[in-house]
Amino acid sequence: VKRAPISRIRPRPGDGLEQLLAERGDHLMRAALALTGRRQEAEDLLQTSLERLLRRWERIEDPESYLRRTLYNLAADGWRRRGAWRAKVPLIRVQANSSPSPDPITTLDLRDALARDLLLLPARQRAVLVLRYWEQLSQAETAELLGCSEGTVKSAASRGLQRLRDLAAAREAAEAPAREGQP
Amino acid sequence: MNHDIANLLRESVDRLTEGATVPPGLAGRARRHDRQRMILLRTAGAAGTALAATAAVVVVSIGTNGHSSINPGANSGPRNGLSTRTTAYVTVRMSKAMAAAEREHVISEIRTTAHGAWFSLVERLLPNRVPPPQTSAPVRAGLDPGIFTSNLLTWVYRGQIRQQGFTADGRVLFNIHSTTVNTHRGAPRGLYRQVITNTGADYRARSWWRNSYVPSGYFGYGRPPSSCRDSTPGLQEPVPVAYIGPYDWSAAIRLDLSCGYYNLGGRQWVDGVSAIKLVAAKPLTGPIASQPVPVLVTIWVDTHTYLPVRVMWQWPMSHGKPDGVLVSDFSWLAPTKANIAALQVKVPQGFRKVTLRAGLPMFEFEISAQGS
Numbered sequence: 001v002k003r004a005p006i007s008r009i010r011p012r013p014g015d016g017l018e019q020l021l022a023e024r025g026d027h028l029m030r031a032a033l034a035l036t037g038r039r040q041e042a043e044d045l046l047q048t049s050l051e052r053l054l055r056r057w058e059r060i061e062d063p064e065s066y067l068r069r070t071l072y073n074l075a076a077d078g079w080r081r082r083g084a085w086r087a088k089v090p091l092i093r094v095q096a097n098s099s100p101s102p103d104p105i106t107t108l109d110l111r112d113a114l115a116r117d118l119l120l121l122p123a124r125q126r127a128v129l130v131l132r133y134w135e136q137l138s139q140a141e142t143a144e145l146l147g148c149s150e151g152t153v154k155s156a157a158s159r160g161l162q163r164l165r166d167l168a169a170a171r172e173a174a175e176a177p178a179r180e181g182q183p
Numbered sequence: 184m185n186h187d188i189a190n191l192l193r194e195s196v197d198r199l200t201e202g203a204t205v206p207p208g209l210a211g212r213a214r215r216h217d218r219q220r221m222i223l224l225r226t227a228g229a230a231g232t233a234l235a236a237t238a239a240v241v242v243v244s245i246g247t248n249g250h251s252s253i254n255p256g257a258n259s260g261p262r263n264g265l266s267t268r269t270t271a272y273v274t275v276r277m278s279k280a281m282a283a284a285e286r287e288h289v290i291s292e293i294r295t296t297a298h299g300a301w302f303s304l305v306e307r308l309l310p311n312r313v314p315p316p317q318t319s320a321p322v323r324a325g326l327d328p329g330i331f332t333s334n335l336l337t338w339v340y341r342g343q344i345r346q347q348g349f350t351a352d353g354r355v356l357f358n359i360h361s362t363t364v365n366t367h368r369g370a371p372r373g374l375y376r377q378v379i380t381n382t383g384a385d386y387r388a389r390s391w392w393r394n395s396y397v398p399s400g401y402f403g404y405g406r407p408p409s410s411c412r413d414s415t416p417g418l419q420e421p422v423p424v425a426y427i428g429p430y431d432w433s434a435a436i437r438l439d440l441s442c443g444y445y446n447l448g449g450r451q452w453v454d455g456v457s458a459i460k461l462v463a464a465k466p467l468t469g470p471i472a473s474q475p476v477p478v479l480v481t482i483w484v485d486t487h488t489y490l491p492v493r494v495m496w497q498w499p500m501s502h503g504k505p506d507g508v509l510v511s512d513f514s515w516l517a518p519t520k521a522n523i524a525a526l527q528v529k530v531p532q533g534f535r536k537v538t539l540r541a542g543l544p545m546f547e548f549e550i551s552a553q554g555s
Contacts, residue, residue, distance in 0.1 A: 017210045017213075017214075018210050021205050021209065021210055025204075025205035025209075026203065026204050026205055028205075029200075029203045029204060029205045030200035030201075030203045031200075033199065033200045033203045034196045034199060034200050037199075038521075039203070040520055040521040040524060041521055042203070043206055043209065043520055043521070044519045044520065044521045046205070046209065047209055047212055047213045047216065047519070050209065050210060050213035051213045051216055051217045054213060054214060054217050055217065113195075114188075114191055114192055114195035115195040115196055115198065115199040118192070118195070118196070129192060130196065132189075133189045133190075133192045133193050133196075134192070134193050134196040134197070136193075161188050161189060161192075164188055164192065165188055168188070
C-alpha cells in the first residue's frame with residue numbers, strides 16, 4: 001500500500017483559520033465585545049484567543065469550540081489583569097474617556113445602561129451572564145465551557161443579575177430628582 | 184425593575200454588539216504575533232537552558248544572596264575566573280534578549296519612583312537651538328511653573344515616548360507623548376535629522392500644547408555613546424530623566440553591559456520575579472541632577488527572559504539624610520493594537536491650548552537635600 005507522506009495529509013498549522021473566522025468570526029467578535037465593552041479590547045481578546053488556537057491547531061479536533069472556550073475563559077479569568085502592563089491600561093483609559101472624540105462603541109455603550117453595567121461586574125460573572133443570557137446556553141453547557149461546576153454557574157448568574165438589578169435601581173433613583181426638576 | 188432583567192440583558196448585549204465584525208487581517212496579526220512570541224521564547228529559552236547549567240556556578244562565585252532554588256556547589260573552580268565568566272554570560276544573554284525585544288517592537292513600560300528627589304517638568308530652550316546656550320533658561324511659557332513629581336510612568340515604543348507624572352495619591356499631573364521621525368532630507372549621506380513632535384497636557388493648569396522641534400546637527404541628543412571609549416555609561420543618568428524625546432536606553436544598557444561596568448551580585452526576587460542582580464563595579468560620578476554625585480547603579484534581570492525588571496540609582500545625601508534612591512520597574516508589553524493606541528495622549532475636554540515659544544518640554548531631576 002502506497003502511503004502519502006504525512007506532510008501531504010496534515011494541513012499547515014493554522015490552515016483553515018481564515019475560513020473559520022469567515023464563518024464564525026463575527027459572532028465571536030460580538031461575544032468578545034460583550035465581554036470587554038470596547039472594540040479594541042475585543043480585538044485583542046479575539047487575537048489572543050486565535051494565538052492560543054494556533055499553538056494547538058494540530059492537536060485539537062474542533063477549532064471553533066476551542067476558540068470559543070478560550071475566548072470565554074480568558075475573559076472569565078480576567079486576562080486583562082494578568083500582566084503588569086494590563087493593569088496600567090485602565091489608568092490611561094480614565095483620560096481617554098474624557099476625550100472629545102469618543103469611540104462609536106462607547107457612544108453606543110452610553111445609550112445602553114445595562115450593557116454598561118455588565119462591564120462593572122467581575123469578569124467571571126460577566127462571562128457567565130453573557131453565556132447564559134446572550135448565547136442562551138444551559139447551566140450545564142456554561143459550566144462545561146468554563147470548566148466549573150453547575151453550582152458555580154448558578155450562583156454567579158444569580159449574583160450577577162442581582163447586581164445588575166441593584167445598579168439599575170440605583171440609577172433610577174439618581175435620575176428621578178432630575179426628571180422631577182424638568183418642565 | 185418590572186422587566187425581566189435577563190431578557191433586557193440579552194437585548195442590551197444585542198444592541199451593544201450589533202454590527203461588530205472581525206477586523207480584516209486579524210488572523211494574519213495573530214499569526215505574526217504568535218511567531219514573534221516564539222522567537223522571543225526561543226531566545227529566552229536558549230538563555231534559560233544554558234543558565235541552568237551554570238546557575239550553581241553563579242552562587243559559588245557570589246557566595247551570598249543566592250536564593251534557595253539554586254543548588255550551590257555543583258561545580259568548583261577558580262572563583263575569579265568563574266565570576267568573570269558568569270558575569271559575561273549574563274550580560275551577553277541580557278544584551279541578546281534586549282536586542283530581540285527591540286527587534287520585535289515590544290513596548291517597554293517604566294514605572295519610576297524617586298525618594299529624596301523629584302522630577303520637574305519645564306519648557307527649556309535647548310542648547311543646540313537659537314537662541315544660544317547661555318540664554319537657555321527655563322522658559323515656562325506654556326507650562327505651569329513647578330510641575331514636580333516623584334512618580335513617573337514611561338512607555339517607550341519605536342520612536343515614541345509617553346510620560347505621565349502622578350501625585351503621591353495617584354492623580355495625573357501631566358501627560359506627554361513624543362514622536363521622533365528621522366529624515367534624510369538635506370542631511371549628508373548616511374546621516375539624518377530628527378523631527379520631534381510633542382503633545383502634552385498639564386492637568387493642574389488644565390492646559391495642553393502641541394509643538395514640533397528639529398534639533399540642529401545630524402544626530403539626535405540623548406543618544407547613548409557609541410563606544411566604551413566615550414567612557415560615560417548610559418545608565419549614569421537615570422532613564423526617565425532623559426529628554427522627552429529619543430533616548431535609546433535599551434542600547435545604553437547594552438553598551439554598559441558590553442563595556443563591563445557591572446558585576447554579578449546574586450539572585451533575588453523582585454516583585455515575584457526571580458532575578459539576577461547586577462551591581463555597577465564602582466559608583467559613577469554622573470549628572471544625576473545639576474550636581475555631580477557618586478551614583479551607584481544596580482540592575483535586576485529576569486532569569487527567564489533576561490530582560491531587566493528593575494534598575495536602581497542610589498546616591499548619598501548631604502546633612503546626614505538617607506540616601507537618595509530612584510527605582511525604575513520595567514514591564515515588557517505586547518505591541519497590541521490597544522496598547523499602541525494607549526500610547527497617545529488624549530487631551531481632556533475643557534483644557535486650554537497654550538503655545539510653547541521655543542524648545543521642548545523636558546525633565547530636570549532635582550535632589551531635595553541639595554536644594555533646587
